[in-house]
Amino acid sequence: MTTAAGELTAELRGFRKVQRLAYECAEAVAAQLKPGVTEREAARMQRTWLRERGVRDWFHLPFAWFGDRTAFVNFRVPLQFFPTDRPLEPGMPFILDMAPLYEGCTADIGYSGSLGVNPVQNRLMDDLEAHRELILREVRERRPLREIYEDVDRLMARQGYANRHRAYPFGVIAHKVDRVPERRWSPHVFGFGTRSLKGLAADALHGHREGWSPLWSPYRFSDHPPQPGLWAVEPHLGFRGTGAKFEEILVVTDSADPEQSAFWLDDDLPHVRRWAEDK
Amino acid sequence: MTLPAGVRERRVRTGGVELCVAELGDPSGPTVVLVHGYPDSKEVWSEVASRLADHFHVVLYDVRGHGRSTAPRPLRGGFTLEKLTDDFLAVADAVSPDRPVHLVGHDWGSVQAWEFTTVRRTEGRIASFTSMSGPSLDHFGHWINKRVRRPTPRRVGQLLGQGAKSWYVYLLQTPVLPELAWRGPLGTYWPRILERLEKVPGGGYPTSSLPTDAAHGVWLYRDNVRTRLRRPRTDAYAHAPVQLITPLGDAFLSENLFDDLEHWVPQLARRTIPARHWVPRSRPDQLAAWISQFVTSVEGGRPDAVKATGKYADRFGGQLVLVTGAGSGIGRATAFAFAEAGARVVAVDRDAEAAVRTAELSRLLGAPEAWAETVDVSDEQAMEKLAEKVAAEYGVVDVLVNNAGIGLSGSFFDTAPKDWKKVLDINLWGVIHGCRLFGKQMADRAQGGHIVNTASAAAYQPSKALPAYSTSKAAVLMLSECLRAELAGQGIGVTAVCPGFVNTNITSTARFAGVDAAEEKRLQKRTARLYGLRNYPPEKVADAILRAVARNEAVVPVTPEARGAHLMSRFTPRVLRAIARLEPPL
Numbered sequence: 001m002t003t004a005a006g007e008l009t010a011e012l013r014g015f016r017k018v019q020r021l022a023y024e025c026a027e028a029v030a031a032q033l034k035p036g037v038t039e040r041e042a043a044r045m046q047r048t049w050l051r052e053r054g055v056r057d058w059f060h061l062p063f064a065w066f067g068d069r070t071a072f073v074n075f076r077v078p079l080q081f082f083p084t085d086r087p088l089e090p091g092m093p094f095i096l097d098m099a100p101l102y103e104g105c106t107a108d109i110g111y112s113g114s115l116g117v118n119p120v121q122n123r124l125m126d127d128l129e130a131h132r133e134l135i136l137r138e139v140r141e142r143r144p145l146r147e148i149y150e151d152v153d154r155l156m157a158r159q160g161y162a163n164r165h166r167a168y169p170f171g172v173i174a175h176k177v178d179r180v181p182e183r184r185w186s187p188h189v190f191g192f193g194t195r196s197l198k199g200l201a202a203d204a205l206h207g208h209r210e211g212w213s214p215l216w217s218p219y220r221f222s223d224h225p226p227q228p229g230l231w232a233v234e235p236h237l238g239f240r241g242t243g244a245k246f247e248e249i250l251v252v253t254d255s256a257d258p259e260q261s262a263f264w265l266d267d268d269l270p271h272v273r274r275w276a277e278d279k
Numbered sequence: 280m281t282l283p284a285g286v287r288e289r290r291v292r293t294g295g296v297e298l299c300v301a302e303l304g305d306p307s308g309p310t311v312v313l314v315h316g317y318p319d320s321k322e323v324w325s326e327v328a329s330r331l332a333d334h335f336h337v338v339l340y341d342v343r344g345h346g347r348s349t350a351p352r353p354l355r356g357g358f359t360l361e362k363l364t365d366d367f368l369a370v371a372d373a374v375s376p377d378r379p380v381h382l383v384g385h386d387w388g389s390v391q392a393w394e395f396t397t398v399r400r401t402e403g404r405i406a407s408f409t410s411m412s413g414p415s416l417d418h419f420g421h422w423i424n425k426r427v428r429r430p431t432p433r434r435v436g437q438l439l440g441q442g443a444k445s446w447y448v449y450l451l452q453t454p455v456l457p458e459l460a461w462r463g464p465l466g467t468y469w470p471r472i473l474e475r476l477e478k479v480p481g482g483g484y485p486t487s488s489l490p491t492d493a494a495h496g497v498w499l500y501r502d503n504v505r506t507r508l509r510r511p512r513t514d515a516y517a518h519a520p521v522q523l524i525t526p527l528g529d530a531f532l533s534e535n536l537f538d539d540l541e542h543w544v545p546q547l548a549r550r551t552i553p554a555r556h557w558v559p560r561s562r563p564d565q566l567a568a569w570i571s572q573f574v575t576s577v578e579g580g581r582p583d584a585v586k587a588t589g590k591y592a593d594r595f596g597g598q599l600v601l602v603t604g605a606g607s608g609i610g611r612a613t614a615f616a617f618a619e620a621g622a623r624v625v626a627v628d629r630d631a632e633a634a635v636r637t638a639e640l641s642r643l644l645g646a647p648e649a650w651a652e653t654v655d656v657s658d659e660q661a662m663e664k665l666a667e668k669v670a671a672e673y674g675v676v677d678v679l680v681n682n683a684g685i686g687l688s689g690s691f692f693d694t695a696p697k698d699w700k701k702v703l704d705i706n707l708w709g710v711i712h713g714c715r716l717f718g719k720q721m722a723d724r725a726q727g728g729h730i731v732n733t734a735s736a737a738a739y740q741p742s743k744a745l746p747a748y749s750t751s752k753a754a755v756l757m758l759s760e761c762l763r764a765e766l767a768g769q770g771i772g773v774t775a776v777c778p779g780f781v782n783t784n785i786t787s788t789a790r791f792a793g794v795d796a797a798e799e800k801r802l803q804k805r806t807a808r809l810y811g812l813r814n815y816p817p818e819k820v821a822d823a824i825l826r827a828v829a830r831n832e833a834v835v836p837v838t839p840e841a842r843g844a845h846l847m848s849r850f851t852p853r854v855l856r857a858i859a860r861l862e863p864p865l
Contacts, residue, residue, distance in 0.1 A: 120643050157784055158633070160611055160640050162816065218811070240615060240644065240818070 008265075011105075011179075012251065015230060016266050018100060019107040019249055023269055025049045026096045026111035033115060035090055039064040039083035042096065050100045057186035059099035059106045059177065059196040067092045070112070071243035072167040082191065093121040093242050099177075099196075099232075106177040106196060108232035110247030111270065124237050124244035127159050129275045131235040132246070132264070139226045139252060139262040146222040149173055152235055153218075164238035165245070166218070174233040176203055176214035177249065226252045226262065246271045282322060282339075283329040291340075293369035294362055299347035300340040300370055304332035309406070309578050310375040311335045311570065314367075316386020316413060317500075318461070318469075318493030320346030322486050323385065326563035327570070334571055335381075338374045342366070342388070344495030346488050358498040360394040360416070360507070367395050371404050379406040381574045382519075385559050387499050389413025397515040397543070407577040408517070409570050411524040412556055414536050416503060418543055420511025422536060437535045444531050451500045458494040466490035477530075478770065479560045480725065520546035522573040524566065528555045548573065549593040553831065554727060554770070561770075562726050564675070568597050588645065589619035591825050596621035597647065601669065601676045603656050603713060604683030606633025608783030609733060612821035613680055614638075618646035620825065622678070625669060629655045629683075648673075656683045656709030666716035675724045678828055681713040682733040684751075686789030688802075688863075691746045693793025699747050701790075706751035707758075714762055718771070727770035729828045732759045736779040736841035739848040741859040747792075752777075756834070763833055772831040778820045779841030780813045805865050 008016060029045045046062035064083050065072075070093045075081070088094060092115050099108035114121040134155055138148040152173060156163050165173045180195045187194050203214035213221045216231065234247035249265040264272075287302045301321060311331055313324040321339035328337045343366055344350035344358065351357025371380050382405055384392030393415030395401050396408045414422075426434040451457050460466075466489055473479040521544045525534055534551075541547055550569055554562050589595075600617040604610035606628030614624050618641035626641065626649065628634035634651035641649035650673065654661045669676060687694070687702045710732050721728035735752040737745055759775035766773060786807040791799045815838050827835045836845040847855050 123640070123643055154784075154787075157607065158636075160615075160636055162818070166814075239640070240619060 012265065014103055014105040015107065015177075015249060018102040018105045019109060019266055020268075021050070021053060021055075021102060022098055022100055022107045022109040023111065025053075025098065025100075026109060027270060029096060030094075030111065030113050033088055033094065035088055035115065037088045038085045039066055039069070040085060042066075042088075042094070043083040046096060046098050050098070055100040055102050057101040057180065057182065057195060058188060058193045059101060059108055059180075060193065061188060061191040062096065062098035063191075064097075065095045065243070067094075068241035070095045071162075071238035071241055072164050073241055075167050078169060078190075088115055090116050091118050093118050093244065095243065095245060097245075097247065101180055101182070101193065101196070104179050104182050106180055106232075107249065108175075108177055108234075108247055110234055110236075110245045112244040112246065118242070120239060120242045121244055124161070124239060124242060125271065125274065126278070127161070128235065128237060128244060128246055128271065130155060130159075131237075132272075135233055135235070135250070136262060136264065139250065140258045142225045142261075144223050144225055145216045146218060146220070149216065149218050149222065156235075156237060159237075160239070162238040163236070164243050165234055165236040168234075168236075170215050170217045170219070172215045172217050173235055174216035174231045174250070176200070176227070177230050177232045178203070228252050228254045230265070282325050283332070285332075289373070291369050291373045294351075294365050296343045296351050296366070297349045298340050298343065298366060298370060300338060300374065302374060303328055303337040303339075304335055306336045306374075308334065308336045309574055310338055310371075310378065310380040311574060312338045312340075312367075312371065312374070312380045312382050314382065314384040314388030314392055315339070315342065315345070316384075316388045316390075317496040318485075318489060319386070319388075320486055320488055320492055322346070322484055323557075323559050325484070327383075327559050327566050330563060330567035331570060335574065336375070338370065338380070340366075340370050342391070342496075344498070345492040346486070350495050354495065354498050356502060358496075358502040360391065360503055363391045364395055364398060364401065367391070368401065368404065379404050379519075381406050381570075381577070382408040383411075383570055384408070384413055385411050386413050386556070387496070390416060390499075390503075393418070393515075393517075396517045396519050396521065397512070399518075402518050405519045407520045407522070407573060409522040409524065409573055411558055411566070412526060412529055412532055414532065415515055415543070416507035417511040417515035418540065419536065420508045422539060423508065424511070425539070437533065441533045441536060444533060447531070448500060448504060451497050452505070457497045461493040461497075462490045466493065469493075473557065477555050477557050477561075479557045484560060515543060517544040517546075520544075520548070520573075520577055522548045522550065522569065524550045524552060524558070524569060526552050526554045526556060526558050528553060531556055550596060551593045553772075564724070564726050565598075565677075572597055589616065589621065589825075590822075591620045591829050594620070594829050595678070595825070598622045598677035599625070599674050600678040600680065601625040601627060601717060602680040602682055603627045603654075603709065604733075605637045606630045608785060609778060609781060609817045609820045610680070610682040611637050612817035613682065613824050614641055614649075615644055616818070616821035616825050617678070618642070618644040618649060621645055621647065623647055623673070624649040625652060625673060625676070626650070627652045627654050627656070627665065627683075629653060655705075656681075656712060657704035659708075659712060662709075662712040662716055666720065669717075670720055675720050675726075676717045676728065677721075678729045678731070679713060679717045679721070680731045680733070680824065681710040681755075682731075683709050684733060684735075684785070686745075686785045687747045687792060688744050688789060689747075689792025689794070690743065694747050695792065698790060698792050702747045702751050703754075706748070707754045710755050710758060714758070718762070718766070721771055722766065722769055725769060729772045729774070729831070730759075730762065730766075731774045731776060731824055731828060732756075734759065734775045734777050736777045736836060736838070736844050738775075738777055740844040740855055742863075743859055744863045760833065772828070774824075774827045774832055775834050776820065776824055776827065777834065777836045777841050777845065778823075779815070779836065779838030779844075780810055781815045781817050781820055781838065782810045782813065783817050786810050802865055809864070 042064035096111045212224045231250045236245035341348035389410045390413040600622040605614045605626035624641045626637040631653040638649040638651040734756040737749040738752040738756040763773035836842040
C-alpha cells in the first residue's frame, strides 16, 4: 500500500487528510474550552467546525466527556455516552471523540486533555505511549487480536489502570473503518451514520463467513490474526475518575515485510508529538 | 507538673486577674495558643504541646480561676465570654505582639475560641483556629432554634439526642451542689472515672488543682450558657480559617451539632477521629500532626491545602497506612483509595517495580507522602526489618492492611506439602507477621489504630477445588476475630475482608496443583477469563475496606456472592456444603 520510498497511496492520503482535519478540529475546539462550557456545547463546536470545512456525514457524531465521565464512571447503558449538560471546571480532564467522513474517507479520533494542569491526566497520557508501541509490535507479529487485547489489558493492570474501552459497545479496543460512498442524504441513528453502519454490517457478515470480525474485542469472534484494512484503534485508560485515550488509524496490509505489514497511518499527531517533545 | 522541661512561665495581668502563661519552643516561629477546657488546666495539653514545640512557638495559659491563674472576685459574672476574650487578647499581645496567633481549643477552650474567632475586635489577631469538642454557643443556639421551629422527625431526634448528652449542663446550673461535689468525693474519684470511662491514660493528669478548677469553672456554664442559647448572636461568622476535629465517640457532643457549620465558616476543614472526649490526652500524635499541617498550610497562604478529595478525607488525612501486596489488585486499589483520602502510604510488595509504581501514582492522587518497600511477607526477618524501618523513618502505622496473598487450586491429594507450605507462609504467616510487628507498635503507642486482613469468601464457603487456599483464609478470618477481641480494649479495630470473585491478577499467578505446566497455563487463562466476565473491580473492594475501617466493622463480605455465601453459612450451611461438591467450570 506504500511505495518503496514510504509514500502513501492516494487512498491512504485521503484517510490521512481527514484524520488530520479531525485532529485539527479537536485542537481548535480544545483551545476554546473554558470553565462553564458544557459537553453538549463542546460536541456542537466540533460539529460546526467540521461542517464549515466540508464534512457532510459521520461514522459517529462528535462526543465530549468531562470530569469523571472521561473514565465512564457508573456507565450502564450506551445512552450515557451522549453529551450531557455537565459544565467544564478548572483542572477537569476532558475527551473529544469524533468520526467525520470527508471525500468518502472516514476518520475516527480521540483527543484527551485537561482544562489547566491535571497531573493524573498528564500521567495517563504519558503512559499511553507504551500501548501504542505494544499494539503495533504485536500486530506486526500477527498475533491473534484477542491475545493482543489481553496483552493490552495486562499492561494496563501493570500500570495500575483500568481498561475503559471495555465500556464501549462489544468492549472493542478497535474497529474497522472504510470508504463510505457520499450521498446527498445521510441519516444517522443513535449518533451513528447509517452508511458507515451499513459498511460495518457488511464487513461483519463477510467476516463471519471467513472467520474474522471488523470489531476487535475480548471475545472469541476476535480470535484471529489481524485482518488487512484500516483499524481505528482506541485504547482507553481509566484511573479513579480520570480517563484518557487516543484514537487513530492503524493500517494493516498483507505484506510479508513486517515494517509494511502494519503501520500507524500518521505519526504527526498531537499525542505523538507530545511524547517526542518529552524525550 | 507534666509540662516538659524548658518551659518558660510568665504572669499576665488583665481585668483584675493574673493569668499563668507557659511558653515552649522558638519564639520566632508561628505562635500556637492552646486553650484548655472544663474541668481542666493547661496541663491537659502537655502531650500535644511537647510535640508541637519542635516546630512552633507554643503558648498555653490557665483560664481565669483555673490552675495557677487567679479567680475573679466575685465569681458570678466574672466568667463571661467578653471577659475571656479580654484575657485572650492580653495573652496574645504579651506573647506575639505583632503577628496573629494560631488558636487551638478543646472543650470549653474551644467554646471560648469560637467566640474569639467570631467577634470583630479580634480580627487580625487570629491566623487560624483548630476546634475540638466545643461548639460556638451562638451556633449552638441557632442549631437548636432551627430544630425547634421546623421539627422534622430527624431534627427532633437530633435535638433529643444532644439534649440527653448535655445532662451535666443542667446539673451545673444548680447552686452550690456542684461545688460541694467537686471539692468532695467527685474531685477524689474523677481521675479514676476518666481512666475507666473516657480511657484517658494517667501520668500526672489531672493535676492537684482539679477540685478548685472544677468549682470555679462551673461559672463558665452559669454565666454564658443560658444567655447565649436564648439570644444567639446573628453575626457569629468566623474571620479565620477553621479546622474542626470531631471525636466520633464523644459522650457529650453529637456530630450533628456541626452540620451547618459551613454557613458560619467560609474556610472550613473537617477531620474526624475515632476517640472519646479527651482527645488531647488520648490521641496527642494525631492532633499534633493535624495542627502542624493546618498551621503550616495557613502560614504558607493555602488554608485549603487539604487537596485530598476522597470520601473519607476527614478521617484518614495525614494518617500512615501500610498495605502489603500493594503492587497489584486489591492491595493497589486500596493504597490508591487511601491516597485519595490524603493518607500517607507505604506500599509493600515483593515486586519492587510494581510497588514503586503504586507509590508514584499514590502521590499523584493526593497522598502527601508515599513510599515503596520490597518485602516478601512470608520472610520473618525481612518483615522485622521492615517494621523497624517504618517505625524509624515514617512513624507508627495508623492503618495496616495485610492483603498479600496467593491462590492455589487442586484436590487435597494433589496438593504437595511444599504447596501447602507456600500458601500458608504467604496467606497466613504474612498476616501473622504483619499483625505481630505492626500491631505491636500500634498497641505500644496506645493511641488507637486499625488492622485490616484480607480473608476471602472461601473462608466460609468450602470447596473441593480450593482446600489449601480456603484453609489459609479461614485461619485469617479467625485470627482477625480473636485479635479484634484482644485489641478492643486498646481502641484498635480489626477487620476481616472477604471479597469474593474480584477481577485481579491473582488468577494468573495462582498455582494449580497436580497438573503439568501447559495445563496450568490453560487453567490460569481460563480462570482469568471467567473472572474477567464477572468483572467485579478491585476498586469496589478498596471502597469497602475504607468504609469498614471508618465504621470499625468486624467481617466484611464484599461481592454479592460473598454476601450470599456469608448469609448461607449462618442459616443454610447444608446448601454451602452441597455447592462445595460441585466441579468448578474450568
